[in-house]
Every structure is written in C-alpha cells, then in structure tokens.
Amino acid sequence: MKLNSIILSLFMLSTISYGTNSRVDHPNVAIPLPIQLFNGKDMNDWTAKIRLHETGENYAQTFRVEDGLLKVRYDGYDNFNQQYGHIAYNKPFGHYILRVEYRFVGEQAKGGEGWAWRNSGAMLHGQSPQTMLKDQDFPISIEGQFLGGDGTAERTTSNLCTPGTNVYYMNELFTPHCTSSTSNTYHGDQWVTAEFVVLGDSIIRHVLEGKTVLEYTKPQIGGGNVSDFDKNAKPDGKALTEGYIYLQSESHPIDFRKVELYDLSPYKNNPEKLNNIIQKVIK
Template structure:
C-alpha cells in the first residue's frame, strides 16, 4: 500500500506540470542539455571548477562562482510573461549556502549577470542578510530564510506585465510591481540592467563553500 501511495503522489505531481497544460520542462534530470554555463571571473577562473553537475536527478551547484543559463535546444530561449516552478534544497554547510535564480536575463560569457532580476536563494546561516524568497536588492526577505536547510522546498516565480510574485512552499514572500519610472541603479550598485524586458532563466553558483540543489524545473509561458 505504501508503494502504491507514493506512486500515486508521483503521478499527481507529474500531471500538475504536464505539457498539455503548457508547462515546459527545463531540466531532464539526466544531464545539462539546454543549459550553458559561464566562467567565474577573470581574476579567479579557478573558482568555476565543476560548479554545476547532475547528481541523483538534480542540478548540484557547488564549486565556485559561475552561472548556468537555460538556452534551450536552439540556444535562443527567451520568455516574457511566465510561471516558473522548481524544487530547491539548501545544503547544510558551516557558513551556510547561497545561490539565486535569475529571470529576464541573458547568456554572458563571464561575471555576474548584468540583465534581469535575481530571486534569492540563501540559508539563514549565510552571512548575507538577504534570504530565500526575496528579490535581491529590490525587495528583500531579511535575516531569516523561510526554507530550512537539507529539505526540499517549492520555489515559484510568476512574471506578468510589470509584476513579479515569488512564493516559497505556496506562501507569497515577495510581490513587486516595477514602477514606470524604475531606476534600478538607485536600489543597488551596478543594477542598471535590472529591468523587466524578456530573457531566460539562470542559476547562480555563488561561492566555493555553498551547496544548493535544483530539480523539477518547469516554465509555463503566459500571454
């Protein structure tokens, strides 16, 4: 009975993000097909080593500063209005784990993405006070992460028009509408490109110590 019950739950979860409902799988659970990573920085290229690997059906992010961009089969993936879902797990490390999910960004060969917003993924133990579920440097969740370490949690992002809504385990943690006169440089230094236009998804490798996992990544384009 237990096996049958687990199977039913798995089938229900798969049905909830079926292609018939418009959901696109971004990760096949086997390899990084459709994804492309960049180097860390010119100053510390060694920090990129093996930052993104597939382990037990999930993307494991550990090893250094780098970013993994979803480029799709044709290398031109771009979305404007959409819903995004993923399961995320923060590894329990002595200094905490930090990562992020970029939206409306674009592939760049090096450094931190200059386009789009970062939806924060960060444990309570990490020294950065901006925690999971916030819109980094724009509308932050401060000091305490709504997600525990070593536990899978649901991360949802919805972009519609000028509005961004982030949910963690079904609870809204950020609801931000970009003003018509939005000047991102006033929110955080070097944020001139933090605007809603269109673009792809990217996962962040923040530092050599952090360890974060992503799986069941789906995106549903909206009108």
C-alpha cells in the same frame, strides 16, 4: 501588452488570494503543460557563465547532473575567489510561472563570503549569457534570492535582489539592492519549492506554499550592484519585458531537482484566462 490590458491584468491579479477559500474553480480553462527546463539527465539546454571564465566554460564542473539532480559543487576549487557562477536556460521567456525545487547541502566553499552561506537564487529577466563579459560578477537580472536557515535564527527566502536593475515596490521606485520577503525560514537540508509569477514588465510575484511572500512591478534596467559589464548591455531605464532564467552558484552547494515553467505568453492579452490559469497552477 496594451496599457488597458496591463491595468486590467494587474487589477484581476490583485484579487487573487492564494491558498484560501476565495479561489475560484474554472473547469473550462485548461492548464498548459509545464516545460521541464531541467530534464533530470543533462544540461544540454543550459549555458554556464562563471566569473573569471568565458561564457560556456563550466569551470571545475561547478554545475553537474548526478542522481537525477542538477547540482552545484566546489570540490574542484582551491578557493572560491568570488567566482560567482550562473547557468542560463538557452531560451528567453516573458510571461510565465517558474517552479524551482531546491535544497542546500554540505559546507560552504573555502573563500566564500559570509553573506553567501546557504545563498543561491533564480535570476529572472536576465541578459543573454553571450553578452556577459569574462570578469562580470552577476547577470543583469531580477534575482529571486534563496536563503537557508542556520537552525535557530529567522532568515527569509525568495527575497528580491537587483543586480543592474530596479523595480517598483509599494508603488514607488525601489533602488536598494535587496529586500526581504515575508516567508517562513527553511532550516537544514529540506527541499523547498519556490514559485515565481512573471508577467512581462508589469508584475512579478514570489510564492511559497501557495502564498505570495513578495510582489513588485515595472522591472527595469538601472542601478548598480553589478560590475565589469558591457555598457551596451545596460541601457538604464529600459523596461524588462523578457529575459533568460539563471540558477546561481555563490559558494554554497545546492541541489535542484525540478526546474519547470508554465508558458503564459499565449494568454497575456486575455487577463481573465491568464488569471484563471495562474489560480490553477499556484496551489
């Protein structure tokens, strides 16, 4: 996108107030049909990459489809042993709205770290799974982190973590690994709908219940918090304009019942139409 288009797009998007009366209806703008990344039947369009295993090996059926759900399970593990898992949709995207419905269930796998209790995520702008090395722990990506509550304490979800990446947050280069959103806490096994507005290397928004809970710009490769990677896959400073979408396995069972995407790439050079479609999709 040209620089002036990016500036205009950012300006227009900054005026959106999701879930308020400021929403403007544009009846002549058609919403594109969502792409069902998870079809409820199989994982044929996805590739697993689990640490200590080769790309494509779905160790112990960590990822499986049962009862119309994409499930993450650890009944085949003796010990989790930092075998962080990810499953990537087999097509990259750059401009889109991603909607994920998830719930945490059951007990954490033996050997899972304390921080990984009821912890998962959707990885955005990720590297190709074919470029990940066998012992690599996380894909170089932007993580929309999912966290579940313990029934008492506050614990936000749809947070930001940055394995091998950096972003601009509050108009400054942000190098810490994670930052919290302003979301509510979601306790128990309830279903949660997380949405992500991703516009190339310009802006990313995390949305829950129609409200933006986190926003940042200029996603790029850089920083640490990823290990045992191919150095050729990590050119620090390179803008992330597109990438693969992953779902995560970090030792706690989780279900996904919807993973759908609205492709916004046809509208990326038309900020007004782009803005109108986003307003219609995010409710």
